[in-house]
Structures are given as structure tokens and as C-alpha cells.
Amino acid sequence: MARRDGRSANQLRPPQVELRPLQRADGSARFRFGDCTVLAAVYGPKEPRTRHRELCDRCTLDVVVRPRVGIPGPQERQMEALLARQLEYVVLATEYPRTQISVIVQMSCCDGSTAAVAGNAAHLALLDAGVAMKATAMCVALGVKLSPEPVIWLDPTELEEAQCDALISLSMDGSRNQLVSHISSGAPLDATIWSSCIEAADKSCKACLDTAFSRVSRDAGTARRRHCGTVDRRGAGAVRKGSKRGWQFATG
Amino acid sequence: MDADLLQRFNPEEFYRHFLADGLRPDGRSLREPRRAELQRKALGSALGSASLRLGRSSALAGVRGELDEIGRIEVSVDLPPLCSALFREKHRALGQMSFLSKTLTEVLNLQSVFDATQLVCHGEASWVLHVHIICLNYDGNAFDLCLLAAIAALEDTDLPALMKEPGTEAERLAIAPAESEIVAEARKLVLLARPLPVTFARMPGGQWVQDPCAVEESLGASVSLCLVDGRWLVFHQGGGADANRFLEELMPVARTSTEKLAKLLDDP
Numbered sequence: 001m002a003r004r005d006g007r008s009a010n011q012l013r014p015p016q017v018e019l020r021p022l023q024r025a026d027g028s029a030r031f032r033f034g035d036c037t038v039l040a041a042v043y044g045p046k047e048p049r050t051r052h053r054e055l056c057d058r059c060t061l062d063v064v065v066r067p068r069v070g071i072p073g074p075q076e077r078q079m080e081a082l083l084a085r086q087l088e089y090v091v092l093a094t095e096y097p098r099t100q101i102s103v104i105v106q107m108s109c110c111d112g113s114t115a116a117v118a119g120n121a122a123h124l125a126l127l128d129a130g131v132a133m134k135a136t137a138m139c140v141a142l143g144v145k146l147s148p149e150p151v152i153w154l155d156p157t158e159l160e161e162a163q164c165d166a167l168i169s170l171s172m173d174g175s176r177n178q179l180v181s182h183i184s185s186g187a188p189l190d191a192t193i194w195s196s197c198i199e200a201a202d203k204s205c206k207a208c209l210d211t212a213f214s215r216v217s218r219d220a221g222t223a224r225r226r227h228c229g230t231v232d233r234r235g236a237g238a239v240r241k242g243s244k245r246g247w248q249f250a251t252g
Numbered sequence: 253m254d255a256d257l258l259q260r261f262n263p264e265e266f267y268r269h270f271l272a273d274g275l276r277p278d279g280r281s282l283r284e285p286r287r288a289e290l291q292r293k294a295l296g297s298a299l300g301s302a303s304l305r306l307g308r309s310s311a312l313a314g315v316r317g318e319l320d321e322i323g324r325i326e327v328s329v330d331l332p333p334l335c336s337a338l339f340r341e342k343h344r345a346l347g348q349m350s351f352l353s354k355t356l357t358e359v360l361n362l363q364s365v366f367d368a369t370q371l372v373c374h375g376e377a378s379w380v381l382h383v384h385i386i387c388l389n390y391d392g393n394a395f396d397l398c399l400l401a402a403i404a405a406l407e408d409t410d411l412p413a414l415m416k417e418p419g420t421e422a423e424r425l426a427i428a429p430a431e432s433e434i435v436a437e438a439r440k441l442v443l444l445a446r447p448l449p450v451t452f453a454r455m456p457g458g459q460w461v462q463d464p465c466a467v468e469e470s471l472g473a474s475v476s477l478c479l480v481d482g483r484w485l486v487f488h489q490g491g492g493a494d495a496n497r498f499l500e501e502l503m504p505v506a507r508t509s510t511e512k513l514a515k516l517l518d519d520p
Contacts (some may be wrong), residue, residue: 172495
């Protein structure tokens with residue numbers, strides 16, 4: 001079935017990375033898939049504000065998610081918990097004993113796949129802050145429509161999320177082929193759909209990483225602390241298969 | 253070094269010694285769940301209730317009914333600082349609590365699990381069942397603990413008979429005392445299928461252990477699988493897991509162990 005914005009089922013919206021949009025944070029990044037935009041800032045490693053947050057052998061990782069409007073609710077709390085667990089896996093916490101690293105995530109435009117976009121923004125902000133990490137784990141969201149026949153939509157928009165039976169948010173460490181997190185909501189799925197979801201996510205996470213890394217390495221060569229423009233849509237992307245609307249990957 | 257000291261200061265190394273022999277410090281093998289104890293009708297004042305122990309983890313679940321327009325189940329999970337020092341920080345506890353509340357509400361309201369039409373009373377109002385779960389002692393595996401307690405409490409639930417309250421203009425529905433004109437019969441709540449959970453934790457050596465305690469959960473990734481009608485829901489919140497082996501290894505194990513859980517819930 002065709003998608004509203006003309007993408008095929010296994011196509012991401014073009015990922016865009018902007019490093020260091022905030023000048024006063026220790027590290028910051030803005031990440032977008034299409035219209036869905038999230039801004040993340042990292043402060044630290046710094047001294048914890050209260051004594052009981054201090055751990056003698058590692059740093060405490062503190063994640064705060066702010067919604068686009070209003071005050072944080074249960075949904076944001078849940079995203080905070082998920083991001084904290086996800087980032088705890090990648091950050092080498094024992095490198096920074098008795099310190100605290102704060103990650104602040106501000107949703108700025110929500111159009112589906114928000115958890116994945118927030119995960120990517122937070123991860124890139126940590127990279128920008130120069131925090132030691134053992135893996136690069138990018139995130140992607142998938143929507144599954146079960147009827148009339150199972151279809152997997154990569155990176156669904158908000159409208160598509162409403163049409164899907166199940167939503168999966170995945171984070172993968174592509175180089176080690178490790179799943180960092182995956183959470184499903186909605187209808188339960190059988191094992192074959194699960195494995196094809198993981199395969200699709202694996203490919204798209206790698207492509208996201210390529211985009212992000214081309215941005216990071218380009219910035220490393222030029223002046224770091226300058227405001228940076230967004231990455232060229234037709235820039236790097238090794239797996240791209242000649243499509244103007246987005247990145248396409250063969251799945252299955 | 254003294255064993256107690258090693259356990260406290262270097263739990264990874266401590267566990268590695270045991271896992272090499274295929275055992276865990278509490279004497280279980282890798283794929284052995286803790287002893288489960290279920291007690292139904294734990295509370296007198298609720299429509300249905302249950303208390304569940306998984307080893308040293310324990311939770312109490314109670315069902316409260318309210319009348320509203322749309323019938324549904326609402327789950328709220330409470331992890332007070334009383335149950336573990338891990339939840340001393342309100343912020344950290346809230347994330348886990350809202351994750352569990354939202355997920356359990358979603359799972360129990362699935363069409364294949366619960367038929368909401370049985371909640372309709374007299375065609376105009378429906379029961380909204382609030383399932384409150386309080387964790388009394390936390391020693392890992394909150395997901396299995398809360399979901400099983402919620403299922404047991406819901407299966408224990410009796411919806412009371414209703415009558416029209418006399419004397420009020422709108423003729424509200426009220427719980428009927430004996431020998432009154434009943435408009436909605438008393439009935440027992442029925443679940444179409446049981447969503448059965450299994451949780452694994454990944455140890456430093458790469459082995460997966462079933463039904464982890466709090467220390468095991470803190471050592472690495474933990475994954476909760478939930479089997480609904482032969483299909484799976486997966487909740488894996490952080491921590492590495494081999495992508496290729498993950499599904500093939502854990503799902504068959506989970507399938508056999510959910511059969512044991514079904515027996516526990518069937519037991520009167």
C-alpha cells in the first residue's frame with residue numbers, strides 16, 4: 001500500500017543532523033526525521049547536585065524530557081526511563097566516577113517516531129559533548145499493519161501511527177549487531193514479523209549512523225564551535241538507492 | 253576475599269564464579285523461575301484482589317469499580333520507596349511506574365484478551381475497572397509480578413448487581429442490596445485469553461537467566477516477553493542483546509515457561 005507522503009514501506013524520512021545548535025551546553029544536537037524534530041543538550045560530567053546521587057565507581061546519568069508544550073506527564077517520564085536505560089548501555093560510566101551527566105531532551109516538533117528521534121538526538125548530543133561511549137546506537141521506529149496482510153512501515157508519521165496495529169521502537173548497535181532496546185506497543189506480533197522488523201531496523205540504523213558520522217567528521221575538520229547548518233539531503237548515505245524523497249533500503 | 257565482600261563490591265565477578273557452573277547464587281539454575289505463591293481474595297473491600305509473591309518480590313492487586321460511559325480496564329502500578337531503596341528517588345520510580353501502568357493497561361485492554369462489552373450495565377453505563385497494584389517488596393522482575401497479580405485479581409472479580417436508586421431525579425444506578433429490583437445482574441469477570449509474561453536478564457558472560465532478582469537485573473539488560481494468544485509483545489529497555497540469537501533462543505524457552513504460569517493461575 002502506498003504511503004501518504006509517497007515513500008515506499010521501507011523508506012525513512014530523510015534524517016537531518018545539526019550539531020551544537022546550543023552554544024552554552026557542553027554538547028548539543030538537533031535531529032530530525034522529516035518534520036519530527038528533537039533538540040538535546042548534555043551538561044557534564046559535573047559534580048552531582050546532591051550527595052546521594054553520587055556513585056563511588058561510576059557516573060549517574062540523568063535524563064529529562066520536556067514536551068513541546070505544557071508540563072511533563074507520564075508519557076515523558078516513560079521516555080526518560082527508556083532513554084536512561086538505553087544510554088546507560090552506551091556510556092562508559094566507570095570512566096567518570098562520582099560525577100553526573102545530565103541529558104535534556106526538548107521535543108520541538110512531533111510527527112511520529114518521537115522516541116526514536118529523541119534517542120538519536122540524545123545520543124548525538126553525548127557524542128558532541130565528547131562523553132566516552134562504547135557503542136554508537138541509533139534508533140528507529142517501525143509501524144506494523146496486520147490486515148489485510150502484514151506490512152512494515154519504516155519510520156511512521158503521526159498519521160500513519162494512528163493507522164498501524166502495532167508500533168515498535170528499536171535501538172541498535174550496528175557494528176556489534178546488538179539490540180540496545182526494543183519496545184512494542186499495540187497488538188502482539190509473531191516471531192517472523194519480529195525478525196523482519198529487526199532486520200529492517202538494523203539496515204536503517206546503519207544508514208542513520210552514516211548520516212550522523214558524515215556530519216560529525218565534517219565538523220571535526222572545521223571550526224567546532226560555529227553554528228552548523230543542516231546536513232545536505234543528498235550528502236552521504238552509502239546505502240541510498242537513488243530516491244529524492246528519502247533513503248531506501250532493501251528489506252527481507 | 254570474603255564472599256560477602258565480593259558480592260557487594262564486585263557483583264559481576266561474584267556472579268561469574270557461579271555462572272561458570274551453570275548456577276546462580278540463590279541456588280537456581282539459569283532457566284529456573286522463583287517459587288510463585290498466589291493468594292486470591294486478599295482484600296475484603298475490593299471487587300477482586302490477589303496477592304502474589306515471586307521469591308522475595310511481592311505485590312498486592314485490588315480491583316475497584318466505577319460507572320462511566322466507556323467500559324475499560326485502567327491499571328495503576330505503585331512502586332513506593334517502601335519496597336526498595338532503588339525507588340527512593342521519586343524521579344526514577346515514576347519512569348518505571350508509568351511504563352508499567354501504561355503497558356499493563358494496554359495489554360489487558362487488547363481485544364484478544366478482554367471483551368469490554370461484558371462491562372455494560374443496563375445499556376447506559378459501563379464499569380470502569382481500576383486495578384491498583386502496590387509492590388510491597390521489590391526484588392526484581394516487576395513486570396511479571398504486576399501482570400500476574402493483575403490477571404489474578406481480574407479473574408477474581410465479581411461485578412455486583414445494580415439497581416435504580418429511588419428518589420433521585422436522574423435515577424442513578426447503585427449497588428443493589430439483597431431483595432431489591434435488580435436492573436443489572438451480578439456476574440463474574442471473564443478474560444478471553446491470559447497474557448502471560450516471562451522476563452530474562454542477560455548476565456555479564458552473555459547467558460540469559462530467567463526471572464531475575466534485583467541484583468541480576470542491575471548487572472545487565474533485562475527483557476520482558478509477553479505471550480498473548482501465541483503472539484509476542486517484547487519490552488526490552490536497554491542493554492545489549494545479540495540481534496540474531498535473541499528471538500530464536502528466548503521465545504521457545506518463554507513458551508514452555510508460560511505453561512507453568514497458566515497452571516499457577518488455574519490452581520484454585
